[in-house]
Structure formats: structure tokens, C-alpha cells
Amino acid sequence: MLSPLVGVWSDRTRTRIGRRLPFLLGGAVLGLVALPAVALAPNVPLMGVAWVFALLGWTTAAQAILNLQADRIPEERRGKVSGLTGLTGQMGPIVGIGLVSAVSGHTLLVFMLPALVGAVLAAVFLRVGSRGESRTDTPVPAGPVSARTLLAGYTFSPRQNRDFAWNWLGRLTFFTGLYFNTTFSTFFYAQRLRMTVQDVAGTVAVIGMLGILAAALGAVGGGMLSDRLGRRRLFALVGGLFFVAGAVTEAFSHSFPQLVVGSVLMQLSIAFFTAVDQAIVMAVLPDQEEAGRYMTVGVLSLKIPSALAPLIAPFILAVGASGGEKNYTLLYLTGAALAFLGGLMIFTRVKAVR
Template identity: 55%
Template sequence: MVTKNVPDAEQLSAAGITANTPVGIAPASDLDAATRDSSGGAGRAPGATSEPTQPMSRGYILWLMLASFGASMAMMVPLSYGIAVRITELAPGHEEVLGYITGTAQVAYLLISPLVGIWSDRTRSRFGRRAPFLFLGTAIGLVGLVIIGLAPELLIVGAGWILGMVGWSIAGAALQTLQADKLPEQQRGRVSALTGLMTQIAPVLGIGVAYAVSSSTFLVFLVPGVIGAVLIVLFPLVKPEGSSKGLAPSTEVTAKSVFMSYGFSIRKYPDFAWNWLGRFVFFVGLYFNTTFGTFFYAQRLDMPVREVAGVVATVGMVGVLAATIGALVGGFLSDKLQRRRLFVMIAAVLFVGGAVLEATAWSLPQIIAGAVTMQLSIAVFATVDQAIVFAIIPERNEAGRYMAVIQFAQKIPSAIAPMLAGLVITIGAIGGEKNYTLLYLAGGVFALIGGLIILLKVKSIR
């Protein structure tokens, strides 16, 4: 998968960071010297402005993959299944509430994410700059899941998911920024493929875990969350980031710099801007076609919502093969051919195909065909566009801030698209059947436009 302010000392303590573990706030460093971290993979000194050049070790990549798997499981199982079950228990027949709960949580994270990015860039601790946020985000995320699992009413479910979303998003952002800090160009596609593959597989296996314990709603939230938390926390313990306490300050944090961190210069960084816009539009389409998946399957297959977990797990497990192919082919081939934009466009076209199949599906085989095609598309897009992002970050000493900004292109759609989708499914709805045909077709159109923007407008990347 907490307050709206920067976390305080008590929250740091909850994440395992005590008074004996100094975590200071200091401006980003302009150190020129690169150092090797203790992870076994080579990396730049945190704050260095030069491009990373030394490849990450296989061991480091393996643990990065496991942590990415954990973060995705903890976030996506509640989002794709658990919260829908809670809504069905507490307010049956009110599917639209799902969009409001998930959208509100995304807005909360959007408000704090640049602040978290700035704080991460300037953190000075023996754990490094990013590791403290893996601990902090995990602790907050787990608290949120416990609250949802025990909530007696929808308002508390919503509050719990704000905590859950914020916590797991902080941990996920830290993992993304570590890749931006350490990945050299020749590894960006393949490592993005491998970590992206983990984020595709984790929800599928997580749904299977949730289904296995579905007799207890509390365990549906707790078990995937604990699995995710263990994998996230082990990563910086087994493969330490390295101390950032010795980095020298270079700039001062001011109210103006904090305000400016929510944006960037479009004129100065046009490729970053166009990629941001294309990513934004693509993700609007993606969230149109994924947010209401549980309810969509229940309607089209005429099943109770609680029983849909088995279908979701089955569809997802078939889709794992497609996600594997998409991530690996997209990542490795884009590295080998040194072509990124072409693969983004291929992903967008595949997404349209999957959207049409699902929009017109009233049988499990066609639903599976559409879902598999969409899984393939999402895996290719996520892998290759992430490699593009790592290549066009405007200022590498502010990687945390810019990774937060690029996340806006995903998080804003995840906030507004579910709300819009909740309205779209009511257009032309007959009786209790929502208009998922219109929703899925509209999602395909958005994805196609997003791919075209990146293909035609991002000029510095082939």
C-alpha cells in the first residue's frame, strides 16, 4: 500500500528508529566522489550529481525484487480485494464507495509526497537516506491495515486506508528512489523489468493468500501485510544502503523551495514534462479498468462478491505468465535495442485490445483473455517507462523529490480516476447492473492517448 504532516519522533520510533539512531534533516549534498555501498552492489554516494556507472550486484537486485514484491502485496491486496469485501460487509450495494475511499487516500498521499521526497534527499543517518523511509512506511502501513480489518463502519475503513496507502506508498517510493540513485543506464530496463515483474506477481499470489484466509476478514488484511512488511524490512538490513551522515550540506530548505518542490520547469525539462503527461493519461485509463475489478467480475459472472477472490486469483495467476513475458521482453529488449518509446506505444495498443475484450466479456474465458492482454500491456509500460524516468530525472541530487513528482502522474489518476469511474458506471445503468462496458472502453482510449504522447513528444530518449 500517519498524519498529513512530516512524521514526528514518535512515528520514527515506531519504525525502529530511536534516539540512538540519528536521522537529521540537511540540504542535499553536491559531493563529487562516488563510494561503494555495503550492499554488495556499487553505487554513488547519496547526493552525488553524476550518473551512476557501476552495475548493481545480483544479490542486491534479488533483495530489491523481494522488497518490491512485499510492497506490492501489502498495497494491492487491500486495494484490489480486501476493501471491496469490507464495503460489501458494511454497506452492501454501494460499490461506488470504493472509488471515494481509494481516491481520498491517494489525495492524502499526494499532499505529503514531495515533502517526503525532500526529507528523504536530506536525511542524514547511519542507515542512509532511503532506508529510514522503508521502516517508517512499513510501520504506518501495517497500522492502517489493522484498523481496516477491525473497523465497525465505512468512515473508519476510509481512515484506515489513508494510513495504509500513505505508509505503503512511502515504502514503495523509497524503493523506486534507490533504483534512481544506483542504476546505471545499461541496467535500467532489465532491473525495472525484474522489479516490475514482482509488482505484477505479488497481488496475484497475495489474492491467493487472502482467499485462503477469507473466513476471517481481519486476516485478509493482516497476513499479506505482514508478509510484505517482513520482505521490505529485511532488504535494508541484509543489504544496507550505507551511512549518509558524512554528506555535506549545499542548499537550505526554505518555504519557497518546499512550495516549488510540488512542480518543475516545463520549459527547462520538456521531456520530463511530456513523459509526465503521457504517464498521467495512461494511468487514468489503467485505473478506470482496474479499480472496480472485483465488482466487475461479480456482475459479469453472476457471483457474490466474497466468492470473487477465487476468480481474481485464477485470472491473476494466468496473467502472471503474460506479466512475466511483458516485463522481461520489454525491459531486456529495450536495453538491447536502446529503444524505449516504441515499447511504450506497443503497450498502449495492447491495453486497448485488452480493454475491448473485457468490455464485451460475459464469460470467464473472454474475461481471462482480456485480463491477460491487459497484464501484458501494463507490465511492458511500467517497465519501460520507469527506465525512461530514471534516464530523464532533471537533477540527480534531488532524486527523491523528482521521483515524488513523477509519482504524481500515477497517484493523481489513482485519486481522481476511481471517483470519475464511479460516475461513469452509473451512465446508462439498468437496475443494479453498472455500465462497465463504457468504463472499460473509456480506459482503453485514455491509455492509447498516453502512449501516443510519449511516442511523439519525448525526444531525448529513443
């Protein structure tokens, strides 16, 4: 939730390496120090503090990369870059789990190894990204940094920035549906396949790997096709339609093959949507000079659903539930409706983008 404040600060930063890269460097250093501190913490409160600083560090570094893309990626390449960025978001957790599994017997390495990998990759990006980066001559947003400015970093005027507002609301709606249908997937598979949660782990892994392959195809192919056609909103709608197909398939599935088909369709949906999602955000920013502020406000439309959906979903699961069976059919159908509505909002209401 501190991201908009970092965005406002980033917009007004002027250094020899530009306004974004200092936050990449600072965030990576903070994350590199804080993650091992989680493992070494002598008690739970200190562990919690270290974890908060680790999240702050790595999210700041990641946001700096997104802000730099908003500054420098030309419109005709944004679909490709958006698709590749979405793909790395899909692959990152898989790689991280693999690294942690390899050193699972050593608590310090479980936290230290991912931190080192992240720091090395950040250093590589810092080296490459500094080429051609704008220096101290970039215009500074008007007005001093004050408490009012920082608080304003969380807000924007929907009336004056209709495209940004509709896109923000569409993303919020789409990702709420997404988190409805992914947060409890392990328990859903266990119930539908009549297995225990412990025994379903292998099934989840297989479905997850097939989903990654579908996501790679959809993200890269969708992003490149979006650039070639010069169309963005259409792919948001297609993503919503694929989500409906996948969610409905899973909602009425009671066998492994059906669940695989539904999951692959949903992963294709996410890939198509994210292939243009970031590109649309960059195109409808209210003020390019304050790209950091508005990019991070845009990220809130993803973070809010990740926090709210798991709190709301149990109430949906309880509707008509009996004998220990949760109502996953209703949950998945609700998620499908929300995802489609989100894609439809962007397709019909965002006017500044084709």
C-alpha cells in the same frame, strides 16, 4: 499525497547508511506498529487514524526503495529492474490476499502477518541495500528546507523540463485509462456473463491468475528486451497498442473465453508499459540530486488516476444505460483511447530517451 514532502526530506538527509535507507527503516517500523493498531482500535475514528499511519509507513518504505534505484541503477539495467519492480507490484496483492485468507478467522493476524512479512523483507533489503550505499558525502541540494521548499516539492516547471512533463502527462493519461477498465471489472464480468457479483468471484480469480502469468512474461521479457535494444519509448507505445487490443476485445465480449483473451492482452499491455515506465522516469529526472523529490512527483501521476477514475467512470457508465445495464462498452473504449494516447505521448514527445 505526503510523498513529495518525504522526497524533499530524503534528498537532504545525510546519515551513515545514506539518505534513503533511514526512510525505509522508519517507514517499515511505522507500518509494523500501525497495522496491528488497526485491528486493536476500539472505535472507527482511531481505526482510521491507525490506517492513515500504516499507509504513510509502508508507502514511505516503498518510495525509499524506488529512490534508491534512481540513485544507483545504471541506465543499461533500468529496463530489467523496472520490469521486475512492476512484476512485484502485480504479485504483492496476490500474496497478501493468500496470507490473509490463511488467517481470516483471526482479526489481529489478518493485519499482523502481512506487517511482519513486510518488515522482514524490508530488513533484508536494508541489509543488502546498505552495501555500497552513498554515505554523508553526497551533495546536498542547494537552499534550506522551508515551507516554500516543501510546497515546491509538489511542483516542477513543464517549460524547463519538457521530457519529464510529457512523460508525467503520458503516465497520467495511460493510468487513467487503466483504472477506467479495472476498477469495475468484477461488476463488468458479472453483467457480461449474466451472473451475480457473488457468483463471479471464481471467474475473477481465474482471469486474475492468468493475467499474472501474462504480466510476468511481459514485465521480465519486456524489461530485458528494452535493455538489450536500448529502447524505452517504443515499449510504452507497444503497451498502449496492447491495451487497445485487450480493451476493445473485452468491450464487445459476452463469453468467458473472450473475456480471458481481453484480460490477458490488457495485462501484457500493463507489463510492457511498466517494464520501461520507471526507467524512463529515472532518465528524465530534472535534477539527480533531488531524485527523491522528482520520483515522488512522478508517483503522483499514478495516484491521481487511481482516485479520479472511479469518480468519473460512473458518469460514463450511465451514458445510454437502460434496464439496469451499465454501458461498459463505452467505458472500456474510453479507457482504450486514453491508454493509447498516453503511450503515444511518451513515444512522440519524450526526446531524451530512445
